[in-house]
Amino acid sequence: MRALDEHRAAALALAAPLPAVEVGLADALGMVLAEDVRADEPLPRWDNSAMDGYAVRRADVLTVPAVLRVVADLPAGSPDEPALEPGTAARIMTGAPVPPGADAVVPIEVTDAGTTTVEIRVAPEPAAHIRRAGEDAIPGDLVLAAGALLGPAHVAALASTCRSSALVHRRPRIAVVSTGDELVPPGTDLRRGQLPDSNSWLLAAAVTEAGAVAVRLGPVSDDPAALLELLHSLDADPSVDGVVTSGGVSMGAFDVVKAALADSPGVEFLPVAVQPGKPQGLGRLPGGTPIWTLPGNPVSSFASFEMFVRPALGRMRGLAAVERPTVTALADEGWRTPPGRAQLMPVRFVGDARVVPATGRGSGSHLVARLALAEGLAVVPAEVDEVVVGASVHVLKVT
């Protein structure tokens, strides 16, 4: 059996950052920057007022009260550039460029707020309430580095450098295929033996949450020839960056994914020393499209996606850090773990940094309803055979 970390590395190695595309600011949120963004101009562009008040020559108002003639009115956005002569002031609003000759701003609150003349009541400090051009950035300064995940403040920083678009990595578009003759769309009346397909919904949502675009296909039947045809058509579609399947990779007589890809040298199937999720497959379809074939039990699919697919999607997006945050927590209940295999136990938090198995009555990989309670996956190393009450465990946060 392959070790968990080794398979994680193999799964991640299938991914590379996708090509860069230019997107407008409206589409930039959540994308990953593919270029360094530097300031072309000083930010702010001009010395400007930090207050609503009066731009003055400080020498005129060292002794207060002092009365100055108001020679200009400078709302924000004013293009006016009136030179201040001695004895004069300009009414100025926050953000307006400071006029030539002025070397301080006096807030309106310490004046008589006059419009033809103004009485200045408090002498300003040198350069008071002036924001200097270039205080935020000077030309050439790195404002955003390639690899930045664009949040609201990053989008604002792009706008502030006067950019209306940015070069970002394309979002991966991932086909999700669940397999199994027993699967029917949710909402269908079940006859004996049937099961509502939940995996294609689970994995499509997980792909979306990972910042990729999910193309949900399936459930598809246990017909290897039909599945192979579908996989080949996805492989031939240049808009598809990867394929994730669930089910059909085990030891059974009807394991459709294994059967369909038996003659595909680029895809390997092998047991991984992990529970749940032992039967795994991955590789490349003949045209080069990465494929991750996950086992079909819902908890196995969920945990396998977290371990093997999510980091790869992060790398495709261009993220430098592709791992979920982890925390160390104490087991508030004990549980058994399989000998010789790592364990991925869905857990929920009870109080501060204490966890219990989320699936409660059982730890079975079929407990899809209870899986919704999971806030994390406790990753228990293969060497550990039992998690005792009070033991420290590493928990990957999944919500």
Next chain:
Amino acid sequence: MRALDEHRAAALALAAPLPAVEVGLADALGMVLAEDVRADEPLPRWDNSAMDGYAVRRADVLTVPAVLRVVADLPAGSPDEPALEPGTAARIMTGAPVPPGADAVVPIEVTDAGTTTVEIRVAPEPAAHIRRAGEDAIPGDLVLAAGALLGPAHVAALASTCRSSALVHRRPRIAVVSTGDELVPPGTDLRRGQLPDSNSWLLAAAVTEAGAVAVRLGPVSDDPAALLELLHSLDADPSVDGVVTSGGVSMGAFDVVKAALADSPGVEFLPVAVQPGKPQGLGRLPGGTPIWTLPGNPVSSFASFEMFVRPALGRMRGLAAVERPTVTALADEGWRTPPGRAQLMPVRFVGDARVVPATGRGSGSHLVARLALAEGLAVVPAEVDEVVVGASVHVLKVT
């Protein structure tokens, strides 16, 4: 001046959970459930096999090896219900219902994998490898509670209970208006005094990130009559659940938002004891639409959104917990705070739970490029006048 917490409460009080709508599973991710979801049927529906192997009558195989006649082949999805007579077995795949009469499953690995007869080599424990109907949930069990934020596992749980849709709170649709004659769309060549509009981009992205739908309008000019007309048209639009503005709420001579809403008794403008973000307004437009009027400096807008708008949007979405996670961190550099006002200092993490001001060279509320470095907002209480090196601060995580 109103205390920070008091204004937070007033801002949140404008919001109520939006009406529930039915959405298909494809649209459920990220929505908040507006109903309790209970199991109608047992999950799993039938006793079924946890392994690929043979369903047997355990009494037949207490002494091994034992050879049984294979009377049925039960792939997953098979509707067949062959009664097992003594001395017979059914080949069975994972997930297939266990046939009547069988009381254990023997994994294929401990058999000769025969198809007409099968040799059983290890005697099974009672009920071995059978998943019981109802193990995951029995009819009436609460699977998902109202108020749950639907992640991938929740969508899968809905599917597993055979639902193709769910009742969720409608996403709030929020109009974002930035104001100021100085603002031009990013990408426009600037003449003296002009500034690229970054606030409408900042706030629209923040609205989106908060799980709402942003309708970005603006920048609009400093014309109170035109702004009032725009606000009235938004108020009259039943698809608009709230309005966020930036700028025009200060002490200046051209404060357009204050001027436009001067005669609107439902909206109050007042100073809040916080830095940045002292000038604030909020209330309801005449038609009842909530409005939050934020100050225009970008860092003020950002911090005000976090404090006053984001929690309200969470409540509209139906979330029970509307606060960002907070952590306690140590100040790795000291900084000054304003006397008598709480402070919201953008910070970044340096090493483990240590923070420094993100804006580096200055703490000015105009440093929009540097704001992109912020990973949190340190919330320093009004009583504290200086954060010394090594002091413990509460940090709201914003990334």
